[in-house]
Amino acid sequence: MIVRSLLLFLLAAFAEIGGAWLIWQGWRENRGLWWIAAGVIALGAYGFVATLQPDANFGRILAAYGGIFVAGSLAWGMVVDKFRPDRWDLIGAAICLIGVAVIMYAPREVS
Structure with a gap:
């Protein structure tokens, strides 16, 4: 999962x-x-992909995706535009990815 x-x-x-x-x-x-x-078509595809997440909570999915977006944007810039992030960019992206893990994959009580 x-x-x-x-x-x-x-x-x-x-x-x-x-x-x-x-x-x-x-x-x-x-x-x-x-x-x-x-680009518009790709952005529309993004909206549909988000609906395939197994968690049913829109807010949780989009909040967690925000962290993925931050790290992914830096990675995209590195690969496609030859951008060189500094240590603060990398630390910030790592913090965001930790946030993703907490939001999406922390154990929760089933109510």
């Missing part, structure tokens, strides 16, 4: 960050409307 959830978070991050990057490229880098359209 945890592995499935983590894979869905990674897929969601790829769709959302990739979609935002495509729109950035289309608009800021003048690559055109096709890039922007592809």
Whole structure:
């Protein structure tokens, strides 16, 4: 269950960050409307991927995804744009990922 959830978070991050990057490229880098359209489609796909999470609580899923988004955005920047995060970026991302683990995977009492 945890592995499935983590894979869905990674897929969601790829769709959302990739979609935002495509729109950035289309608009800021003048690559055109096709890039922007592809970005909008990817962002829509992100919304659907989030619904596949096994936890039924929207707020919990989106709160945890926020941490994935932070770390994923830095990773995307490193791979795609050759961005070099400093230690504070990395520490911040690690804190966010710890938050994801607490929010999503801490043992809970079933009510």
